[in-house]
Amino acid sequence: MAGDGTTVQLVHALSAGGDPPEGHTVRRFHPLPAVEDTATERGFDVDQTNHSVVVDERVVVKWLTPPLALPQPAPEVFAHLTAVGFTATALPYAALTSRSPGGPEMLVALVTAYLPDARDGWEWCLDEAVAGRTAFAADLGRLAADLHVAMATPSPAFPGPVRTAGSGAGWAARAERALGEALALTGGEDGAWLAGRVETLSRAMEPLTRVSATPLIRIHGDLHVGQTLRWRDGYAVIDFDGNPTVSGADPFQPAARDLAQLGTSIEHVAQVAIKRREADPDETVRWASAARGMLLSAYRERLAARGGSALLDEALLGPFEIEQECRELIYAARHLPRWRYAPMGVLRGRFPGAVTTPSPFEENL
Incomplete structure (x- = not known):
């Protein structure tokens, strides 16, 4: 697709205020910069x-x-972030859709700003881990807090952006299903380790059953360091497509779910540094703990400064972190088997103790 001129022609037409290709509809968010029909184009594959x-x-x-x-x-x-003035992202320009006779409307393309000198979070954060630097974590904490405050601000797209959950029973059931699926999909020594600690992991997620009421907002849904670009002018959060291991989930969730995933992703970076960069295991695990602590502290402080402290239910963080590690195992089994070492490294570090009684889930191994 890159190099055949299709993309340049689309951007040129949209920047000039022209019509999209026949059979397509365009939804605009911000004006595009002027782009000539002779502009250059190049491939830029950053996801799978x-x-x-x-x-x-x-x-x-x-x-x-x-x-x-x-x-x-x-x-x-x-549309929502544009309406509330959130700019710490790749500025959205347009969404291109199409519809065939009798068929559903389809999302064909998303058009955003290009961020000069941008580096993926799995790259720049890995460099930080190897160097032992943690200052970035405060920046990420503030970025996440700003995003959540923006998500909680009313707009024409989300006129009621804050809801209240009456019970955490549904989240507890979702977490248990994730644990069961992770056990079913994880074999070998890692699967045996999980089966031996299933009661411990279940207890770690049990506080979800005691949630009486907590605010819900439209969250990012897949917020990890790989979704945070470091570019010429700072940091940007990208890719609002949701968690690839969850289907049909309500997009309105506790802010703690995003924060838990962002925090655990720092621990995953540490595992990558140990495996891929031969970083010292003890020092790198300490780095992850310090960085995660700075992330959470900066998030809380920024949320408080912006009047949003009520958005964070602290009791949900721990259980959501364990559920997220289960989802990382599910993702590894379905899409990227070599990734399994990262969530397993985190879980082994958090639960190094004695093996618990095997559970009924073990029969799925």
Whole structure:
């Protein structure tokens, strides 16, 4: 797709205020910069499922491969963040959709700003781990807090952005299902380790059953360091497509779910540094603990400064972190087997004690 001129022609038409390709509809968020029909384009594949093209070093078009039936999270989140003035992201320009006769409307492409000198979080954060630097964590904490305050601000897209959950029973059931699926999909020595500690892991998630009421907002849904670019002008959070291991989940969730995933991703970076960069295990685990602590502290302080302290239910953090590690194991089993070492390293570090009584889940191994 990159190099055939299709992407340049699309961006040129949209920047000039023209019509999208026949059979397509465009939803605009911000005006595009002027782009000539002779502009350059190059491939820019940064994920495993879609295809992105950079046009004129200023615009990125992410072509959904294949297109996805609406509704999808990104267009609505783009509209909301635009309305409330949140700019710590790749500025959204447009969403391109299509509809065939008798078929559903499909999301074909997302058009955003290109961020110069941007580096993926799995790259820049790994460098921080190897160097032992932790100052970045405070920046990420403030970024996450700003995002959540923005998500909790009313807009035409989300007129009622804050809801209240009456009970955590549904979250507890979801977490137990994730644990059961992780056990079923994880074999070998790692599977045996999980089976031996299933009661311990279940107890760690048990506080979810005692939640009486907590605020719900439209969360990012897949917030990890890989979704935070470091670029020429700072940090940007990207990819509002939701968690790839969860289908049909309510997009309104506790803010703690995003924060838990972001915190555990720092621990995953430590595991990567140990395995891929031969970093000292003890020092790197201490680095992750310190960075995670700075992240949480900065998040709380920023949330309080912006009047949003009520958005964070601290009691949910620990259980959501364990559920997230289960989801990392599910992701590894389904999509990236070599990734399993990272969540297993985190879990082994958190629960090094004695093996517990085997559970009924063990029969799935």
